[in-house]
Amino acid sequence: MSRPNIWLILCDQLRADALACYGNSIVETPAIDELAADGTLFTSAYTPSPVCVPARACLITGRDPHVNECYDNGSPMPDGPTLMSELTAAGYRTHGVGKMHFTPDGDALRGFQSRDSEEEFGTPESDDYLAWVKDHGFGHVEYPHGLRDEMYYVPQLSQLPAELHPTTWVANRSIDFLADQAEPFFLWSSFIAPHPPFTPPAPWHQRYPASLMPDPHLPLSGDGLLTAYNRLQNRYKYRDGGRDRRLWQLIRSYYYASVTYVDHQIGRVVDELKRLGQFDNTVIVLTADHGEFLGDYGCFGKRSFLDAAARVPMICRGPGFESARIDTPVSLVDVLPTALTTAGVTTPATDGVPLQDAQADRVVFGQFQQEELGLYAVITDEWKYIWSAPDGKEYLVDRRRDRAETVNHAYNVRLREVLLELRGQAAKHFPDLAETDFDKVSANRPLTIGAAPHDGGGDGLSALGRDADAATIVVQWD
Numbered sequence: 001m002s003r004p005n006i007w008l009i010l011c012d013q014l015r016a017d018a019l020a021c022y023g024n025s026i027v028e029t030p031a032i033d034e035l036a037a038d039g040t041l042f043t044s045a046y047t048p049s050p051v052c053v054p055a056r057a058c059l060i061t062g063r064d065p066h067v068n069e070c071y072d073n074g075s076p077m078p079d080g081p082t083l084m085s086e087l088t089a090a091g092y093r094t095h096g097v098g099k100m101h102f103t104p105d106g107d108a109l110r111g112f113q114s115r116d117s118e119e120e121f122g123t124p125e126s127d128d129y130l131a132w133v134k135d136h137g138f139g140h141v142e143y144p145h146g147l148r149d150e151m152y153y154v155p156q157l158s159q160l161p162a163e164l165h166p167t168t169w170v171a172n173r174s175i176d177f178l179a180d181q182a183e184p185f186f187l188w189s190s191f192i193a194p195h196p197p198f199t200p201p202a203p204w205h206q207r208y209p210a211s212l213m214p215d216p217h218l219p220l221s222g223d224g225l226l227t228a229y230n231r232l233q234n235r236y237k238y239r240d241g242g243r244d245r246r247l248w249q250l251i252r253s254y255y256y257a258s259v260t261y262v263d264h265q266i267g268r269v270v271d272e273l274k275r276l277g278q279f280d281n282t283v284i285v286l287t288a289d290h291g292e293f294l295g296d297y298g299c300f301g302k303r304s305f306l307d308a309a310a311r312v313p314m315i316c317r318g319p320g321f322e323s324a325r326i327d328t329p330v331s332l333v334d335v336l337p338t339a340l341t342t343a344g345v346t347t348p349a350t351d352g353v354p355l356q357d358a359q360a361d362r363v364v365f366g367q368f369q370q371e372e373l374g375l376y377a378v379i380t381d382e383w384k385y386i387w388s389a390p391d392g393k394e395y396l397v398d399r400r401r402d403r404a405e406t407v408n409h410a411y412n413v414r415l416r417e418v419l420l421e422l423r424g425q426a427a428k429h430f431p432d433l434a435e436t437d438f439d440k441v442s443a444n445r446p447l448t449i450g451a452a453p454h455d456g457g458g459d460g461l462s463a464l465g466r467d468a469d470a471a472t473i474v475v476q477w478d
Helices: 030-038 052-061 084-087 128-138 166-179 230-235 246-274 331-341 414-427
Strands: 005-011 040-043 093-098 115-116 185-191 284-290 314-317 323-324 362-369 376-380 383-388 393-398
Touching: 005 246, 030 246, 030 284, 030 314, 040 084, 052 084, 052 331, 084 093, 084 185, 084 331, 084 414, 093 166, 128 166, 166 185, 166 246, 185 246, 230 331, 376 414, 383 414, 393 414
Parallel strands: 005 185, 005 284, 040 323, 093 115, 093 185
Antiparallel strands: 040 314, 284 314, 362 376, 376 383, 383 393
C-alpha cells in the first residue's frame, strides 16, 4: 500500500461541544461522529490563538504565535516552510479548497501546488467561488456569505439555494479534486461555516426550532472570568445592547444548522473517498481554528481562552490512529508534525508533537496580541492559567472539578502554589512575560491587611490581633 493520503478538514469558528461526538445532545453530525467513532477523538484540543490568522499560521507552521510573530488578523504570516510545502517536497499532490485567510497575500499558495479560492471578501475576478456563483446566474447576490456590519450576529437565511451555498462548493471542489488524483495526496477542505453571519440554506435553516434551543451558559461568577476583549467584541459586533432571549435562541439555532450542513457536505466527500477505495488509506484530521461564545457568559465571538472560544474539535481517523478518546491537552501546532509523521517525512523544528504519540502531562500554550495588549494561556490536564495584560488580571480555572468554567480561582489563597507554578511556566514560555512581576502588576494579587492596595507587600497572610499568636486571615484584593 502506498503512503497514506491526508485530508485536513478545517471549520471556522466551530466549538468542540457543538458536535454530537463531543456530547452535544441537540446537533446532528453523523458524518463527523463516524470519523470519531472509528478514530481518535481528543477531548482537550486548543487553539494556540483564538482568532483566524494567527491560528492558521500556527497550524501551517507548527510554531507558536510568538515564534511566528503573528498575533492578530492584521499580522502577516511568516515566510518559510509550511505543512503544504513540506508535503509537496515529499512528493504529495497538494491542493487547498476554501478559506485560507493567508496574509499579507490572500492569493498566495504557501506550498500548495494548486488552490480553489473562497475567501470572505473578494470579487468574481479574484475569487473562484464568486466566479462560480456568477457563472450560475447569481452574480447579482451582493453578500453570498451573509450581510455583516450591524447584521453580523443576526441570523440570516442564505440568499443562495443549497446547491450554490459556499459550504456545498467546498465539498464539490474537494470531490472534483479526488476524481483524478494519483496517490498520495494532501487535500485541505476549509469551510467558512459556521463562522458568522450564520446563513444556512433552505430548508436546513429549519432543522432546529429556535424556541427549543437551550439558554446560554451564564454562571453566577461568570463576569469574573471575562476580559476586556470580551467587552470589546460585544461592542463592535453589536451585541452590547442587552439580552434578547429569543434572538439568542435563534442565533444558536442557525449556528447549529450551519454545523449540520457542514457535516452533510463532509459526508459527501467521505462517500467519494469510499467509492474510490481510498477511505481506509487516508488519514483524516478534522479541527477548527477557534470556537464561538454563542452567548455564553453574555458574550459573542472568540478572543478568549475560555473553552467556548478556545477549545476546538480534534479528530484523527485512518492509518496510525485507533478508536480512542484521549484527554491530554493538544494543540493546532500538532497538525504539522502529525501530517509529516503520516507521510514519513522528517519534521522540522516545531512546537507541536505528532498526535499519533500524544504525550501524557502535556502543557499547551496560547497567545493573542502581545505585550500590554497580550492575552496568554497555559493549559495542563488539570488547570488553565490566563494572564490578561489589558486587565492586569490573572485567571485560574480548575479543568477537572469545574469543567463548566464557572469560577476564577486565582483569588483563592489555597491554590497560591498552583498559581505560582503556572505563572512560572508562562514567564518561561512567553518572552513578553519573562520579566513580569505579577504580584506587583496583577489586579487580583493578595492584599495584606493594613497595607495600601497594590503596594507589592505580603504573601497574602497577615497577623490580626494584639500579638503574634493571633489568628491569621486572608483578604484578596479585587
